[in-house]
Amino acid sequence: MDQIRQQLKLLDEQLAERRSLFDFFMSRSPLFLLAVGLTAGIAVQHLCGLNAVFWFIAIVVLAGAAVLVSRWDAGGGRSVAFIAIALFMGIGAVRVASYETLPGNHITRVAGEERTLATLRGRVCSKVFTPGRDAWAFSGWGFNKPGSSFYLECESVKTRGGFAAVSGKVRVQVNSKVRSVQCGDLVELHCWLDRFSPPTNPGEFDFQAYLARRNIHVGASVNGAGSIRVVESNGWASLPGVRVRLADLFREQLIEDGCAGMQTRGLIEALLLGNRSNIDAETHAAFRKTGLAHFISLSGMHIGMFAYFVWVLCRHAGFLKTARAMILMGVVGVYVLAVPSRPPTTRAAILCFFFALSVIVNRKPNALNTLGLAGICLLLYRPTQLFNAGFQLSFATVLGIILLQPRLHSFANRVVGDRLGELYAASSVGAAKFAIWVGRHMLELLTVGAAAWIGGAAIILYHFGSVSGASAVWTVFAYPLVLAIIAGSMVQILAGMVFPTVGVALSVFVDSMAECLIWLVRFLAEIDVTALRVGEVAIWMVVVYYAGVLFMRFGQYRRRVLRRMGVSAACVGVLLPFGVNLLARGEDGLRLTVLNVGHGQAVLLETPSGENMLFDAGSLTRNDIGSRVVVPFLQHRGIDRLDAVCISHEDIDHLNGLPEIVEQCDVERILGNRGVIESDSATASFLRDAVAERGGSLTLLDGGLLDGGSVKIDVIWPVESAAGDIALSDNDSSSVFLVRFAGRSILISSDIEEYAQGGIMERYPDLGADVLILPHHGSTTHLVESFVQSLEPEVVIASCSRGRLNSVYRPDFDGDHYATASHGAVTVEIGVDGDVSACGHLRPGE
Template sequence: MRGQVSVPDRPANFGNFDYNTYLRRQGIQYLLLPRPEGITVISRGEGSFPVAHALKVKESMLAVIKDTLPTDQAGMLQSLLFGERAALDTDILQQLEKSGVVHLLAVSGLHVGFVAGLGYGLGRLLKWSPRFSALVSGLVAGFYLMVIGFRASVLRAGIMLWIGILGLLLNRRSDSITALSGAGLLLLLVQPGFLFTPGFQLSFGATWGILYLSPLLVRALSFLPRWLACSLAVSSAAQLATGPILAYHFCGIATWSVFNNLVAVPLAGAIMSLGLISCGAGLFFLPLARLLAATNSILITLFLKITAISASLPFAYLYVPPPRPAFLVVYYALLVLLPRLVAARGDGKGGNIYCRVAAVVLVFFLLFSWIFPFLGSGYLEVTFLSVGAGDAVVVTLPGGRTYLVDAGPGGLEQGYDAGANVIVPYLRRQGVRRLELIFLTHPHQDHWGGLAEVTAGIPVGGIVFSKLFKPEEYGLTDTFTIPFFEVGAGDKLDLGRGVECEVLHPPATPLTGTNDDCNNNSLVLLLRMGAVSFLLTGDLEEAGEKYMLQYNRVPQAVILKVAHHGARNSNGREFLEQIRPSLAAISTGPNSSGHPHRETLERLDLLGIKIYRTDVDGAIKIRTDGKRVWVEKARGEGK
């Protein structure tokens, strides 16, 4: 085999999934992109017999599902049974996320438990002894693991199941917490990288919460009927244990999930059980599978209706910034301490004073570590996001108020939307709940294409544009109910907290007859805090630069957003000499225009300007207190 060897890229934006680290934790250092003509097939194999047979059974079962259910319902059952999310409609997936039951699609201990339960129930139905039935359930679960793949969550469940079965066979009681610890230790000895994966953390976290906290919660809910108290306790314990983990990895919490799971989990269990029986029947007699699938179709429809209603409830899903490590440490310390606190309170002797003092201190630190990020950093932060061949600049004031300059490429015809894929996820990870204003420098798709997704995902106070940008011509006034504001050269905005924004271009009468009137009438903004200023130039070209020079509208600035992605006919020498920046940020990505052009890079270099590029450095975050400047790159060390 021949091909090109490469090192996996670091994430292009802060907080993105780190594919490089993910692979390294699995012992993979390099990627090979093979050339089709360089591949020679020497021989073919099917792998080990058990796994190969299990995969064939899986393919046959998937075919039965597709043949017996409508497309949407087939995708739902495939996801529930085998974790095949690619078959699930995107809208349904979002619905399950907002209702807090998406964990049912992550094949885990719940699924292994259902399968093992079916195996055990079958054994008892056939009058087999409890021990032999348990052994059968373990073998059935083992075969299921081969079908779905050996993931951390299912391996945990499989190991715990077999520890329990061995205890039954040897007449030894198995302690669940010990079994959980043993399963975790065994998995981490084999693959230490599991520790940092969401699947491992959520699976072990939920199981620990159920085992450790649910007895306490059952006692607290003793005024309820036993079945309801147990159900609520299990659901609440799992949510308490996994809530911060979900917030850390996915920046969101489904607020009604405890109650939704009371209905969703038993219903999903019935759907899975009937689905497995239907698939098994379909391997031998398809008409029977269709009859069973017709019944299952009713259950799946009910499941989707319930989750749709719960996802539409007020505050069904709250986006939150990922909690800081200090918060996580204190939070889980409190969870561990909780049963001891309750026991100390009920001992009739005033309780353990040391335990109570520790709890008070932990609660104080918990609240402080939660509130601290919302207090603001005290710095002006300007982040040039890596959105490919386009622009998107996030401006965060001391105190946290946030603005956006341009919204990157996007739209249906682009096949990629910076708003949905980059900007909104970044803002949510930063804890941004509202954009005060969005500045659109000019009406080119690579600068405003992601606007619709941004406004759909984050509340926006208003959209600012220049005279050349006519929102009604682009259907924006029909699409958005957000206020629009027109600005031009000479306008000034006091953004607050000592930060000023001055509009330097375009003039009251737009430039015409240039090489590109749209680019040359770009909105040019000067952000200033103390002695530090940022010049944001949109896609300004030579004609626009000459006009600004002619009318003395080119200020000095410490940081320059290089115009037009570093195009050859932008960023002229005289223009750069007038600005005299120390740092220059180029927002660019793969493109057919040759941006940034070699001559532009040479001009910047000759003037001693430090260059940062989003296609090389990833997102560029520049922080200032009005006197000093710090630079942080998504791909590399800050300077």
């Protein structure tokens, strides 16, 4: 009977789809069309910035047209629908324009364009976050002590005449740990106000845009916790304070009852509360590689699991549907308060509320209509979250499930499901029937995962540059463990509050499931050969992909030949983003990028034959450049493997990002000079241990690095006679690399000073360099000007911090001069014809 009902339902859907795509949505899900109009209006206004008066006039005219058409044309349903969509487009534009317009007393007016000293009063509206000392390998070293950060809802700012009222939020960064401040406290702080800067490296997280979407444009820098005074401590009086305390209550139950390690508890906390900060980098990378990162991102799926668990629990407790719906609304509301406010969780909560409401009023819910209503609610509240990756993925994957899963499930049933049903009916052995039952449900779960993957693949590629083709299959294996962890954790929290012994017993089960999940995901990451990294994807590729998907889903052709041609063309459109970027990898020229890491150095070389080599990876002024700068840049370029990492010497500003690179990337060789390999200094010893803990090892850098094909790389310093000189300083013993290609040369001179510069001029009198990376970050203190002049470079690059920008060497001869502090990452390209070009990420036109 169930199969007959499914076939009848499918037949009804096929008959409905014989109408146009617009009529299909208009008849079944009109709210979804209104959400599309709202989305279009927000996008157009955000990109074009049209005058608000234009939109107000358009709204009035369209509203009047809708009234006239509906009154005079009884059959004008399609015309009214088009007008309604256009009307919502205008509403979306007006809403985003009003959201992005800051009030006259906003804190940005105080900050201005330059760094400003100020005294602020406001209420702390977030949890005070302090990273642990093990946040990254070198985080415990003195120059990079962990500080605290939080968000402040500003109320007043001190002026010459006293405190004046201001509005808006700021992000507060304190240079030391803050222990006396809690969410909801009214505080006064002395700080520097400054606007956020755009990312200075390709692929780097755009913190400025992320905060701007929340109308936060100013940061407050506080020298220490002593510059913060608590005026009023009353955390429970504010909604953010209530949310933080609820989250802490849940976290205490999870941590205090648990007996497993921090890694396991960190995974449980991520699955249940959305806090990923305690997940180790290896596990996090495995989740991303296998396409299972949505499990640790507290998506709508988690809310769905939680709601399903509550519904089943209430049903077994004997509650009627109406009571179940009311309990569901209350429990989900409390849970959403305790977890971070993100678009996927908010969207899922809205869907749960409308589902419960439909049960109360005895109406059958329409999934697509409800999804559209959820989108309208979220976008009217904060329209700029449309440009958030989480928002886009949340709605795209759910839309994929709604539109594609029934078709995929029907196809799977025809291929496998019907046969499983026959076996289930014919089997008389309990174990066999159970195995077949599990198989049928896994098949359904597979089609759900496949539909979600199709819905979100292009967005994942656009934002992250990689995707796993087998993620739908891996979801089938991981889902039962995730469901067991979430259900077990919820029972543990509830039972632990009343019966602590029961909570401890349940924690053993939850910890075991978490350990199994970690092992499974790491194992799948090892065997996953479908993980594809393509790098940056253009927006037009995303449009072509979804056009192909929609055509494959809704395209109607009576002739089989035309249908096959149309489907083939759609398949080409779907696969185009993958193919274009993969073909683009085969560049003929050489590419070198000097990343902006502040006072430090990280240089990536990409050869025409596909070798990727990294020279140094460290910084004194920026934290965790391995995870925050180098790895994101590699992902941006579509690089998942480094053939070699070369460390020039043992100074910490050239190596403290290496452990995270080894942990998150496939590195074939790690090379270092004698100081790095043999020195007993604290820095070198710590580096060797940190790399070994992550499965790597350092070998001695000796002779040529690459001596085949069109690219040749040699180590020209230190020479053998100078290498054994114990009086040679660490800087003068730095390895100097000479790269040659197409008759051109690049000199990476590390931190060499006067002695080494003179030695190179004496040993290589005819040495020239078309591109020179200045010694010692471009500092003029230990630079021999004749050394630079003798090389006659066309392009000169200084890898330096903003604080040292004024002391950077600037050549007085013809040539292009770049400093990473002002230009951002600097990219040099040498074509096969020897043509040299260079540009900075922040100032590409120069």
